[in-house]
Amino acid sequence: MKNRGWLFVIPALAVLAISAFIPLMTVINYSLHYIFAGSTPTFVGFENYVEVLRDSAFLRALVRQLVFSMGILAVEVPLGICIALCLPKRGPGVAVCLVLLGIPLLIPFNVVGIIARVLTQSAVGVIPEFFALFNYSFNVAKDPVDAFMTIFLLDVWHWTPLVALLCYAGLQAIPDAYYQAARIDGASAWKTFRYVTLPKLRSVLIIGVLLRFMDSFKIYAEPLLLTGGGPGDATTFLSLHVARKAESYNLGYAGASSFIYLFIVIVFSYIFFQLMTHIGKGETK
Amino acid sequence: MARIELEGISHTYDPPSVPETQREYAVSNLDISWPDGSANALLGPSGCGKTTILNIISGLLQPTVGRVLVDGKDVTPLAPRERKIAQVFQFPVVYDSMNVFDNLAFPLRNQKVPEKAIGKKVRETAEILDLEDLLKARITRLNAADKQKISLGRSIIREDTAAVLLDEPLTVIDPKFKGGLRRKLREVQNRLKKTMVYVTHDQHEALTFADNVTIIKDGHLIQQGTPHELHSQPASPFIGYFIGSPGMNLLDCTLQDSALQFSDFHLPVSQEMKNKLGSAGNGLKFGIRPEVVDIATREQAGAVAFTVSVIEYTGAYRVLTCDRESSRIKARVSESIPVTEGDRIWVSFPEEKLNLFFNEKRIV
Amino acid sequence: MRKRTVLLIIYLLVLFFPIYWMINTSLKTDNEILKELTLIPKDLTFKNYAEIFTSELWRSSFMNSIVYVCLNVIISLVAAIPAAYAFSRWKFRGSHHLFFWLLTNRMAPAAVFMVPFTELYYTLQIYDTHLAVALAHCLFNIPLAIWILEGFMSGIPREIDETALIDGYSFPRFFAKIFFPLIAPGVGVAAFFCFTFSWIELILAKALTVTNAKPVVVTLTVGIGAEGVRWGLLAAAGVLTMVPGAIVVYFVRNYIARGFALGRV
Known part of the structure; x- marks a missing residue:
């Protein structure tokens, strides 16, 4: 009976075999072949990988992606914690706030892209008009920084509520006694946050960081809709880059870059996972 | 260390908008005094207002009416840290991200005590609590009993702690560590002579820890005294039943002529007893501890016949449940008296050990 | 304050x-x-809204979205509940690695899987059906659902299982009568997140459908058409795609509040 656990996991594995395992194998298979627009695939070993790693467009997309995802974590996580701390702990306000925070999460990615276009369209969008007040010409179609920042803020707008909701759940799980003890011990507000709140939020923060990291790595629809990855390649993130290659039926290249991409996400996620599980667990000095 | 006094404390959780007459009071009109360096217990069933009292003392809650005094000084408006009253909670509250040493040092560091003095004080405290070997250990590796000791340690480490409140500190402790931790708490109190208030619903914990036990029911103080006083002279039938194992036998009776009249038997009483009872005749409650009930296997003068319906064995003694037509009493007897279930026995009640209550108050 | x-x-x-x-x-x-x-x-x-409501394309794509999202929520929960139960109750051989492996599924970028999905579902002859999109979305929803439910289930003492089984409950009956009601808020929260992520997903939904199962998110991008961008119409469609989500949030708000109060998300 020791392995009866597997019986219970079988349904999940069966579905995932169709939705994850088989496609992944196919991707690996592509990555080892030269396939172009209907021609017969020829086995080329790791040539595709070499090509991808030498491709400056891929490397630029990767760096851009890392900067973006790290920035997302640096902004969304602290902001999410702050919002969670501001939410009411009990009373009728709780359900209202949860619903309000939940709504942005339910907006499809491409609607987010549309919102961004409505807000930033040159000449009449509300954001360019706002910047015009300061004599700054804001134009996502022309200025790479404007475009990048728009996508960045869009993600912060869309996904910080998720981090806030997770942190809120974590906060609710901290018994009042911890705060009472800290008050009795004479801890300052900062020390209470540092030694009571933050350690108790560890498990939800691990998940929050992982989710946001993985999902921000997958960003696709927003830049596609806002500027199609431009201007130039200022908002061509990894997913967009890979999808372009796949759409042009350069499947060998797409497969190899996908695999490298997946490998990078897993490595980073694993590092975060390990770091956050072990940091500050009362290690001896 | 200090003397803690509660003066006319009442508290309601209703907002001030509720009219005076409709407010529900969690505790009302409490006057309690705990002398400097004493070991005290606050005993009462769940939901009797114990936690409210505790929060009022520690300053987490402002009482609606009344004052809290520490060494005669009114501390009611002060914040928890200014009162210097420490607390140990139901479940161990420790700082997970620090090791044992840093946990104990935390209150001192917050007071900006020099690091050298902290080291000395922490080792002293650890020695008292038998935690010396664990000082460098990760908190997450410890069991609940050790964590609870750390939380006690944090509360006693500050020299200026006025009192320590213990809120059902054994609730989540594994049974095999309970006894040890209970003795440790008692020992720490004896050694440091800090004023401590132990809050619990468990009479055994209260009676073994404290020299002075306060019993609370429905937010009212019903009796304060030493464990012995509570046991032998309970102020009300509730305490008689609540304290002791098994609780006091309680039967309704009336005084007629010179005998106590029960529903299905009567008991003659002396002139002296009759005088003490005075005018109270109807609606008396008769109480006697199971330990002092005399059992005989043969008929005796003045004894009442009962039938043994259940015998419970506890090892050192037996508890007999004895029934008559409509009366039931329990008796705690030694193993040497030969009875089996279904036997007829004669029960006598020594007059000097009787308790009689009238209107929920002890009169004899 | x-x-x-x-x-x-x-x-x-x-x-x-x-x-x-x-x-x-x-x-x-x-x-x-x-x-x-x-x-x-x-x-x-209200011209923009009127145009959407009278258009067969918009109406059917709304229905398509709702169908495959609901299908996905059901498949995800049915597969995730037993798995989460196993992870929360037993340490079996490989359970630790399996859990991380399941989480890595979520990392898989949809763009990467687009082509293999298309090929696989052609072979299985479910291309351009609701089932295809629902199955594809399980890629990221099952790991998430397992993770959320595992948290909730770990919060329920094992003693409850043991007592119920000793009391003579069969396992399915125990699960349905005792265990499920206890984790209901957790299931509500998991369903909410599965709904969310399936509802807003674009890449796979676009790649796996042509006409029969074309979802509203895809119709929306089509709206950016040749005759120049019709902002009003796009905005109206965007507003309408938020409506089902808002309704779902409204109905599950108490579950979510309770789930959050349990502190196990």
Whole structure:
């Protein structure tokens, strides 16, 4: 009976075999072949990988992606914690706030892209008009920084509520006694946050960081809709880059870059996972 | 260390908008005094207002009416840290991200005590609590009993702690560590002579820890005294039943002529007893501890016949449940008296050990 | 306390400004949108909405989205509940690695899987069906559902299982009668997140459908058409795609509040 656990996991594995395992194998298979627009695939070993790693467009997309995802974590996580701390702990306000925070999460990615276009369209969008007040010409179609920042803020707008909701759940799980003890011990507000709140939020923060990291790595629809990855390649993130290659039926290249991409996400996620599980667990000095 | 006094404390959780007459009071009109360096217990069933009292003392809650005094000084408006009253909670509250040493040092560091003095004080405290070997250990590796000791340690480490409140500190402790931790708490109190208030619903914990036990029911103080006083002279039938194992036998009776009249038997009483009872005749409650009930296997003068319906064995003694037509009493007897279930026995009640209550108050 | 409330209100205002702006835009005429900046529509019109409601394309794509999202929620929960139970109750051979492996599924970028999915579902002859999209979305929803449910289930003492089984409950009966009601808030929260992520997903939904199962998110991008962008119409469609989500949030709000109060998300 020791392995009866597997019986219970079988349904999940069966579905995932169709939705994850088989496609992944196919991707690996592509990555080892030269396939172009209907021609017969020829086995080329790791040539595709070499090509991808030498491709400056891929490397630029990767760096851009890392900067973006790290920035997302640096902004969304602290902001999410702050919002969670501001939410009411009990009373009728709780359900209202949860619903309000939940709504942005339910907006499809491409609607987010549309919102961004409505807000930033040159000449009449509300954001360019706002910047015009300061004599700054804001134009996502022309200025790479404007475009990048728009996508960045869009993600912060869309996904910080998720981090806030997770942190809120974590906060609710901290018994009042911890705060009472800290008050009795004479801890300052900062020390209470540092030694009571933050350690108790560890498990939800691990998940929050992982989710946001993985999902921000997958960003696709927003830049596609806002500027199609431009201007130039200022908002061509990894997913967009890979999808372009796949759409042009350069499947060998797409497969190899996908695999490298997946490998990078897993490595980073694993590092975060390990770091956050072990940091500050009362290690001896 | 200090003397803690509660003066006319009442508290309601209703907002001030509720009219005076409709407010529900969690505790009302409490006057309690705990002398400097004493070991005290606050005993009462769940939901009797114990936690409210505790929060009022520690300053987490402002009482609606009344004052809290520490060494005669009114501390009611002060914040928890200014009162210097420490607390140990139901479940161990420790700082997970620090090791044992840093946990104990935390209150001192917050007071900006020099690091050298902290080291000395922490080792002293650890020695008292038998935690010396664990000082460098990760908190997450410890069991609940050790964590609870750390939380006690944090509360006693500050020299200026006025009192320590213990809120059902054994609730989540594994049974095999309970006894040890209970003795440790008692020992720490004896050694440091800090004023401590132990809050619990468990009479055994209260009676073994404290020299002075306060019993609370429905937010009212019903009796304060030493464990012995509570046991032998309970102020009300509730305490008689609540304290002791098994609780006091309680039967309704009336005084007629010179005998106590029960529903299905009567008991003659002396002139002296009759005088003490005075005018109270109807609606008396008769109480006697199971330990002092005399059992005989043969008929005796003045004894009442009962039938043994259940015998419970506890090892050192037996508890007999004895029934008559409509009366039931329990008796705690030694193993040497030969009875089996279904036997007829004669029960006598020594007059000097009787308790009689009238209107929920002890009169004899 | 006051300061926090003020900060919260400011945040919520910022959060809802873009949504407000979209509603605002959807109620304007194209002329007004392009000509000037107005905080409330000068010339209130429901023309954009009327156009969507009368269009067969929009109506059917809304239905398609709802069907495959619900299908996905059901498949995800049915597969995830037993797995989460196993992870929360037993340490079996490989359970630790399996859990991380399941989580890595979520990392898989949809763009990467687009082509293999298309090929596989062609072979299985479910291309361009609701089932195809629902199955594809399980890629990221099953790991998430397992993770959320595992958290909730770990919070329920094992003793409950043992007592019930000793009391003579069969395992399925125990699960249905005792265990399920206990984790209901958790299932609500998991369903909410599965709904969310399936509802907003674009890449796979676009790659796996042509006409029969074409979802509203895809129809939306098509709206950016040849005749120039019709902002009012797009905004109206965007507003409408938010409606089912808002309804779901409204109905599960108590579950979510309870789930959050249990502190196990």
